[in-house]
Amino acid sequence: MTPSEENISDLPKVRRLEAVGFRAWPAASVHYDGSWLFRLTAGHPSRRLNSVNPLDPSDIRDLDIRLQKAAKKFSDYGRPLLVRQTPLTPPKLVAHMDAAGWAEAGRTIVMMADLATLPRDEGLDHLPSRDVGRFVDARIRVAGDDPALKPGLTEIINAIKPETGLFIFEEPDFGPTAVAIAVHDNDLVGILQLGVVKEQRGSGLGTAVLHAALRWAKLKGARQAWVQVEADNAAAIALYRRAGFKDVYQYSYRGPAAA
Incomplete structure (x- = not known):
C-alpha cells in the first residue's frame, strides 16, 4: 500500500x-x-x-x-x-x-501521542536552551553530521515561528550527549532533531531527552505530540512507541x- x-x-x-x-x-x-x-x-x-x-x-x-x-x-x-x-x-x-x-x-x-499519558510530573528537571548556536554545535556533534551544515541548520532553527525549546543533555568531561527540539504550536508539539551520541545509545538518554521536551510542551499547553521518523530507524520507532506514539500515516x- x-x-x-x-x-x-x-x-x-x-x-x-x-x-x-x-x-x-x-x-x-x-x-x-x-x-x-x-x-x-x-x-x-x-x-x-x-x-x-x-x-x-x-x-x-x-x-x-x-x-x-x-x-x-x-x-x-x-x-x-x-x-x-x-x-x-x-x-x-x-x-x-x-x-x-x-x-x-x-x-x-508520522506518529502521534496523547500527552495525558505522560507520567505525572509537576516540574521541569531540564530547561531548554535559548542559544541556537550552542544547540546546533551539540546536534552536529551528537549526530556526527558535517560541520559545514551549521549555517544552514542555524538559519532553519532561527526561522521557526512557533515557540521552540532546544534541549541539550551534556556531561562535564564528555560534552553533549543528547539533543531534541520541541516546537509548540497551539495544542500540538512536534519533536525534531532528537539524537543521542553513538557512545551512549541504548542507555536511556533518548527517553530522558524526549520526556524532558514533552513535559516542557505539556506545561506550555500542548495536549498531543507528533514526530516524523524514518521507517528504517527501528531504534527510534521503538523509542517513540514506548512513549505512547502511534502511527498516523506515512x-x-x-x-x-x-x-
Missing part, C-alpha cells in the same frame, strides 16, 4: 499535521503551483526542505507541464526534483510517477529515474 492510499478517511488530520510540520521545519523558499507546495532551501540538503508537496488529491491538471516546471525550478536551486508523496498526493499523480518509473527515496512514519519521496 502506498502512502497516498493510506488513511484516506482521516485527511483532515493529515492536513493539519502537514501544516504544523511545515511551520516546525521552515524552508527558505516557498512557492505554490495550484495546491502543490514547493519547498526549497539552498543552505541545507534535507529532503523535507527540498521537495514538491501536493496538498489536494483532486488537483491533477497539466501534470506533465507542472512537473517540467518543477524540475526547472529545482535545477535552478541545484536540487534534484523530489515529490513528497503523502495521503494528500493525487492518485493520478502517483500513477503518473509509477508509469514513468520514478524511484522511491526513503519512507517516513510518506515517501519520489524522484525521476536517472536518464
Whole structure:
C-alpha cells in the first residue's frame, strides 16, 4: 500500500499535521503551483526542505507541464526534483510517477501521542536552551553530521515561528550527549532533531531527552505530540512507541529515474 492510499478517511488530520510540520521545519523558499507546495532551501540538503508537496488529491491538471516546471525550478536551486508523496498526493499523480518509473527515496512514519499519558510530573528537571548556536554545535556533534551544515541548520532553527525549546543533555568531561527540539504550536508539539551520541545509545538518554521536551510542551499547553521518523530507524520507532506514539500515516519521496 502506498502512502497516498493510506488513511484516506482521516485527511483532515493529515492536513493539519502537514501544516504544523511545515511551520516546525521552515524552508527558505516557498512557492505554490495550484495546491502543490514547493519547498526549497539552498543552505541545507534535507529532503523535507527540498521537495514538491501536493496538498489536494483532486488537483491533477497539466501534470506533465507542472512537473517540467518543477524540475526547472529545482535545477535552478541545484536540487534534484523530489515529490513528497503523502495521503494528500493525487492518485493520478502517483500513477503518473509509477508509469514513468520514478524511484522511491526513503519512507517516513508520522506518529502521534496523547500527552495525558505522560507520567505525572509537576516540574521541569531540564530547561531548554535559548542559544541556537550552542544547540546546533551539540546536534552536529551528537549526530556526527558535517560541520559545514551549521549555517544552514542555524538559519532553519532561527526561522521557526512557533515557540521552540532546544534541549541539550551534556556531561562535564564528555560534552553533549543528547539533543531534541520541541516546537509548540497551539495544542500540538512536534519533536525534531532528537539524537543521542553513538557512545551512549541504548542507555536511556533518548527517553530522558524526549520526556524532558514533552513535559516542557505539556506545561506550555500542548495536549498531543507528533514526530516524523524514518521507517528504517527501528531504534527510534521503538523509542517513540514506548512513549505512547502511534502511527498516523506515512510518506515517501519520489524522484525521476536517472536518464
